[in-house]
Each structure stands twice: as C-alpha cells, then as structure tokens.
Amino acid sequence: MKQFLKGTFTAAAALSVLATGVIAEDTPKQGGTLVTVLSTNVRNLNSAVQSGIVTGYPGAQLFASPLRYDEDWTPQPYLAESWNVSEDGLTVTLNLAKNAKFHDGVALTSKDVAFSVDVIKANHPFKSMFAPVESVETPDDHTAVLKLSKPHPALMLAMSGQLMSIIPQHIYGDVPIDEVKTHPRNNENTVGSGPFKLVEYKSGEHVILERFDDFFIEGRPYLDKVVMRIISDPAARAIAYENGEVHLGAFESLPRIINRLKKVDGLTVTSEGYGGIGPLDWLAMNTTKGPLADVRVRKAIAHAVDKNFIRNALMQGTTDESRTGIHPDSPFYNADVEAYELDLDKANALLDEAGFPMNGGTRFALTIDFGWPGVKPQVEYVKAALKKVGIDVTVRASADFPTWAKRMGTMDFDMSWDTVFNWGDPVIGVHRTYNSENIAKGVWSNTQGYSNSRVDELMAMAAVENDMAKRTALYAEFQQIIADELPVYHVNTLPYHTVYSDKVGNPPLGIWGTSTPIDMTYLKD
C-alpha cells in the first residue's frame, strides 16, 4: 500500500512538473539569502569524521559525496558522473566529475576519494559502511576503484548524503589519519567541494555559507548565501518561522508545535524527507533476565500497550506506525507482520500461560527507563497500561543522557523507551540492534541481549546480496521473526517535520532531507 501510494505521489509530482513546465512559472531564480535554522551547536563541521543530523546539514553543503538520492531511493550522479558495479560485486568504479574543485581552487581527484575513505574508516562511528572496502585504487585522476572483500550493496547509500564526504587530502593529510577528528580545520576555514563555502561559524550563533562560484554543476547553486542560525528553544523557533525570520528548518519534533505551524498561512509542514535517516521510537525489552526472558510476557506487553493511544493522543497524529526495525519509508519495510493490536484478554491469557498468575491484582514488577524528558509521557503511559494486566511498573528517570546510556550499554534495565535511527541501509543502522555479536556494546547496540541464529544468518546473507528482490525477501523474513520474538516492541516513527515558507522553492525533501546539498533550493520573489 505504502509503495503503491509512493508510486502515485511520484507520478503526480512528475505530472505537476510537466504542468508547471508548460506554464513556466516555477523556474528557479538565482540569488538571495536563505535563512535556516539549526537546533543545537555544531560539534564538528567535517562530516567525514562526525556523524549526526546537526553536522549533516552544513556538512552536506560544504562537502560533496559521490552519489545523491532523490525521494524514491534511486541513486543519482553527483561527484561521480557515472559508476559501475562489477559482475561479482567486488569492484565498484566511480567516474568523477572532471571539473570538480575544492573551495580553495585545488582540483578534486581520485586521491582525495581514497584519502576520504581511509579517514572515514578510521574516524566515523558507522564502521559497517566501508568495512568490506579493502582498498581504493586510483588509475587516473578521475577514476576511483573501490575493491571489496565481499559484495556490499549497502555501499550505494553509504556513498551518498553526509555519509561519504570527500575531504581534501592537501588540507587534512598533514596529521595521522586517526587524528583528523580533532583537526583545527574541522570548524574553522573548512574547505570542501560542495555547493557552498564557509564564511563563518560562530558557536552558539550561526554558520554562514556563501555560494561557491566554481561548483562543478554548471549554474548551481541558486542561492547566494545561506545563514544557519542556531536557535535551541523550539518555541522560539516556531515564532521565528511564523513571523518570517526563518525560511526553512528541519527536525521539528514537538507535536503541539507541529500542529500549530500546520495552521499558519504561508508555511508548509511536512514529514517527507526522513526515510534515509529513518528515526524510530520503540519499547526495548531486556530479554536476558526475569519475566521478560519469556517471549509470551513480551507479547503480552505488546498487546497491553496501545500504539494508537501513543500515536493519536500523545503524539497527536504526527507520527506513522512502524511495525519493524526498518523505517516504513524504506523499500525494505515489511508491514505484513504481527501488529499487536490492543487486546487485554489475550495479554492476560499469555501472562497466565507463562506462569505468572494474578496475585492480589499484581503478577510481577518491572522497571522502565527513559533517556530524555521528551519521551516521559510514553513511559508514564506504559506504566498505566501495564497496570491493567497486573504488571507493576516503576519509572526510573535518568539525570541526563550519559546516565541512561550507561544503563542501556551495560544492560542494567528491564524496559526502556528508545529512539534509534536507520541511517540509510539496514546494514548501517538496523543490524546493530539484533546482531548476537553486538550484545551490550554501548548504547544503541544489541542492548536487549537478543540472540537468534536464523536472524544472524538472514542479516549476513542480506548484507552481501546484490539482487534487490532477493535482498528484500531476506529482510522480509528477518522482520517477521523480529516482530514474532519481540526483543523490541516497535511503535512509531519519530514525529520529525520540515517547516518551510512559501518563498522557498525546491526544499530538501529527498530521502536524506537536509543532509543533502541544497544546490537546487531557491527563493521566490
């Protein structure tokens, strides 16, 4: 259904492009200053060594990557004008744009690509992105050949967005590879080959970018200047959108503010553009101890917690249902799994069957953790919902994120509300939660202590399967088992929304959202 809808939307979009083409009203206009917003300080502008959604936005403007993606998950040429994957899947050849230059005028060559892969492998947190890349050969300045130890379909998404920023070797090559993450040029005088160059980054105030006139795509970018203001208070950001001080912002996540902004004339509020990052909310359950070690108890909990209440009442209709660990926008999403509708009788029966009889209104006690105040309502609701089936839940607050991260990373918890991102291909952000070799390796590893050899096998096969149909089938089975064994009860997507004014043409709504170059974005009169 979702796929069908998406297809229809794409067709509708194509039609509207044709229509406007005839009227020729919406031709992008050159010039202007786009004022946009970041919700926190940027730790590091160099997206080759720093992941995360805050770095992604300025990072994708400063640094170009080999590929880019549109909204239907098809790779498009970017720094690589064309590419080729060999028959055995072990060689990936990139043909680079010949006129690509860095902001300091030095030409970008295949050496920079090889250097960047080394830097990312040594510093970036997502090791699985380039782990199978054994070497990068550079037969000439404009050809980079990635040699793989095994087929690696995840490489396509890993070469796009903020995940593979090509950084200049002549600037970052002066320190040992694994020290690039603290290089002074990461936040000052940062040089890339993206559509915009850095004018100034003032911590706590703004990042100012300016059009790069020698950008390798002729005629782009359209904007002269991009001002990224740092405004951390969501209410203040909302007012700034409303009175036109800010044209565009992403990752707005407070349901009340989203619904209020939807009613404002001249603003568009959309949840498009988050499929790549794939943010999911779920109820994590420690499968290694106590009653939760019994799958029937986990199923009973899923039946007692009403997803619809969370989505409609707590999140006020701003989120989608997610039934598995893969984001519903992903082509690999399989909605045909057990959905765990609200059913208290079934929950009670499962708990009886598991050997936890009701004893004076209570069966047993559990704790539930949460990592940040924003999800406290969900946690309080889970407590109230489980009371009805005789589970006495105590809410354990954490002083701050590190306190919670420590509890999760060491599996010192029963249940927890958790938020985890897909980061493109399932290999990058999904496998880590279910892989039995990744148990209790810090926060956002397999903190549930879940282990199933068939699941491990399916993930291993899907990781090397270049045939899209076969790969989809492997992930479909994987999702079915996960939904059946419930190490995690998947509830909803994060309510991330992008807000933009009517003045903005071509806002970044591809799968990577604002973690893509905004070279096609323009300001209308």
Add this chain to the structure above:
Amino acid sequence: MQFLQTTLIRIFYAIVLLVAVLVLNFSLMHLAPGDVADTISQSMGGADQELLDRIRSDYGLDQPFLVQLGRYIAGVLQFDLGFSFFYNQPVTKLIMERLPATLLLVVTAQLLALFLGVFLGVISARKPNGLTSHFVTFMALFGYAAPVFWTGILLLIGFSLHLHWFPVAGMRDVTISGGFWVHFVDVLRHLILPMITLASIFLALYSRLARATMMEVLGSDYVRTAKSKGLSQRQVVYKHALKNSLSPVITLAGLQFSAVISGAVLVETVFSWPGLGTLAFQSIIARDTPTILGILFFSALVVIVGNLLTDIALRLVDPRLRGRS
C-alpha cells in the same frame, strides 16, 4: 590602609573558594554515571565499543580519578582551563567568545532592575496606600512569581510575533550590513526583550526593598527637619532621603549578582542569546566536564568581583562604613 588589608583578605578567601569550587565540581561530575564519550556517540547516532574506548583514552577519561583531578588543577594553575571534549576547542576560547554577550545581558538587566526598582519603590513609598503603589507592588510581584521562560515566551509572542517590534532570537542579524551605528541599533533591538525578561525577576526585590527603606527614612527626624525648613517634597525625597535608603538596595544587588547569572541561563536559552548561559546548559547536557568547570570558574570569578564592587560602592554611598573593616 585598613581598606587595602580587608580587600587583600577577601581576595585570599576568593582564591580558596575558587579552588574549592573546582575540586567539588570535578568530584561531583565524576560521581555521575556515564561520561562525555556517551554524548559524543549520541551526537553521532551511535558508536561501537572500540570507538567509545578510543574517545575515553584520547581525553584521558580512562585514568584514575585522582590523576584526572591533579592534571586539571595543574592546568588551571597555569591558566589553562583545558580542552573541550565536545566542541573540540580550548575552553578559554569558548568562554571568551561567549563572555561579552553574557556580560552585556547581565549588566544591563541588573542596571535596569536596579534603577527602575528604586524609582518605583520611591514612588510607591510616597503614597504607600495609593493606587499607584498597589499597582507597582502587583506588577513587581507578578514579574517575580512568573517563571522566567514563560515571561520570555509571552514577550516573544506579543512583541515579536504580533507586533513585529523585536526579533525572535540571537544577538544580531547577520543579513544586514552597515556601519557601527547600524549594528549598535541591531544589537539593542535584540537585547531589549531578554533584558526585560531577566530584569523582571529582580525588579520586585529592589522595588519592595526600596519602598520599605524609603518609608522608614521618610519617617525619620532629619526628614521632618528638612520639611520644616521649607524644602519641597521632591527635594526632600531625592536629595536627602534617597541616598540614605540606597545602601540596603545596593547590598542586595551585590548579593543577587549570582542569581542574575543563573537567571541568565534560562533567559539565554529562551532567546538563543549566544552567551555563557546557553553554553553552560549545553555542556551540562553533553557532560563536557572541562567546559562546565570553566564556566563555573568564571561565574564564581564574576560573582566574587561583583561582591567586591558592591563593597566599594557601599563605602562610597555610606561614609559610616569607610573606616570599618
């Protein structure tokens, strides 16, 4: 001479206090579970154990507590506040970048609260049961009771969203260009709302105190003498009574300086004012120990300097204090 001696003793206490602030805060930060490696991995969307271990060894977080504390104190003694783990910058640079904005906000808000508070206090003291007096009391207590972030957002909705008089956030508009005065006016426009918000908390304190002391002074003998020698009410109040009723207000203002700084944390967060308050808030969330300790060190310094200045100001307005230690 005595004045100098007292001042020197105070400076000595101040240094002891600063060291205590450092040791205590360092220990408290260390007691909490988890560390900055976790928040770095959060900002990156996750990290494996190997990377976490490397971050910890890079920043010396794998060393025993006493070694870390010793290294830190040794650094501070050499005027080196360390290197921010989270921002990848020297802490001194981070703080120096933010300090002017905070000083501008805190000092202007404090002055506004002080002058307006005294003025309103005097007005209401002249007719303690009049309508004006009740109005002033009501407004002042309202400002004091209302949560500061709520006041801030309310002002934003009124003056930025509906009236478009003032900008929403930040300290300056980077899209405008012009000479010094253009930027001066721009910063002023950004300053007004946060300044009023911060001042609103302390206005009540100053106006209540000024009102009480003024009423007391107005009932004293020398005021009656001044009145009977034929001076106008205005002259009596502003020339004779005011100066004598000021010293409790100034004492309070000095003591409140630390409260103004902590109030600035909330105000700066609401208005995205690029000062130490937002930095403090973000570094606490990120468990960025060197930055937090650096800010606390600076705040302690500012409070101590503020108290010293209060002392001097009191001696200037009250001759009785000049000879005392």
